Amino acid sequence: MSLPSLRESISALLGLVFRSRCEVCRADSDEALCAECASGFDEPPERICAICGLPMKERSRFLNCFHCNRHKPAFKRLRSLWLYDGALQKAITLIKFPRPRVRRRELADALMAVIEQRLTTRGNPLPGFKKGDENALVLPSPMHAKRLRQRGISLAAEFARVVSDAWEVPLREDLLVKDRQTAPQVRLAREERLLNVKDSFRLLSPGEIDGKICLVVDDVATTCATLNECARTLKLAGAERVYGLTIARQP
Ligand SMILES: [Zn+2]
Numbered sequence: 666m667s668l669p670s671l672r673e674s675i676s677a678l679l680g681l682v683f684r685s686r687c688e689v690c691r692a693d694s695d696e697a698l699c700a701e702c703a704s705g706f707d708e709p710p711e712r713i714c715a716i717c718g719l720p721m722k723e724r725s726r727f728l729n730c731f732h733c734n735r736h737k738p739a740f741k742r743l744r745s746l747w748l749y750d751g752a753l754q755k756a757i758t759l760i761k762f763p764r765p766r767v768r769r770r771e772l773a774d775a776l777m778a779v780i781e782q783r784l785t786t787r788g789n790p791l792p793g794f795k796k797g798d799e800n801a802l803v804l805p806s807p808m809h810a811k812r813l814r815q816r817g818i819s820l821a822a823e824f825a826r827v828v829s830d831a832w833e834v835p836l837r838e839d840l841l842v843k844d845r846q847t848a849p850q851v852r853l854a855r856e857e858r859l860l861n862v863k864d865s866f867r868l869l870s871p872g873e874i875d876g877k878i879c880l881v882v883d884d885v886a887t888t889c890a891t892l893n894e895c896a897r898t899l900k901l902a903g904a905e906r907v908y909g910l911t912i913a914r915q916p
């Protein structure tokens with residue numbers, strides 16, 4: 666066998682063993698997130714809670730959901746780009762929880778590219794929040810330093826950078842910090858989640874928040890307990906209004 670054809674055979678063999686696949690659906694794909702998965706994220710329905718964005722029954726007579734009617738949140742409005750299901754749920758889970766042989770970094774980059782596209786080419790999903798507002802700040806929902814070391818990637822921080830760039834709003838990654846490591850919210854019931862995050866956030870330089878419009882961003886909104894606690898902390902420091910934006914919403 667000649668040298669070039671030997672090289673070709675080896676590279677064909679390596680191609681079979683290390684074929685590039687979509688991390689989500691495992692189909693052949695050069696990107697870690699294939700075009701089909703990336704275009705299949707589910708949009709929130711028309712009927713959502715005017716405050717927290719929770720999907721509501723089509724025929725509901727109420728403007729706000731049961732939870733927001735009972736306890737008005739500290740934030741003005743929360744919206745999510747998509748629902749937390751299908752390909753998006755799988756992509757987020759794969760990025761958040763390290764597993765062997767998953768190209769997490771590439772998958773996170775691919776997801777951020779889809780998000781950037783959504784933010785720059787389509788309508789504003791967050792009514793009332795002005796793009797390019799010089800009095801506004803984008804703040805990622807903070808992750809405790811220890812958890813960040815374990816996971817290596819903070820989707821909230823990556824999302825915050827994309828939002829700040831796409832909407833031309835200054836990014837402050839350093840102001841809001843998580844002091845206390847709390848139990849993962851995913852294992853807790855609603856009331857427990859609210860108590861779990863209470864007083865767990867702190868502002869490093871509260872004076873910089875006074876009179877600001879704050880946009881807190883996170884990966885997934887479930888009970889909104891984290892965002893509510895961030896908003897409470899920011900408003901105590903004089904924030905004029907607090908908005909929330911997440912990549913996904915638990916339906
Ligand atoms: Zn795919």
Ligand SMILES: [Zn+2]
Pocket residue numbers: 714715716717718719729730731732733734
């Ligand atoms: Zn609500």
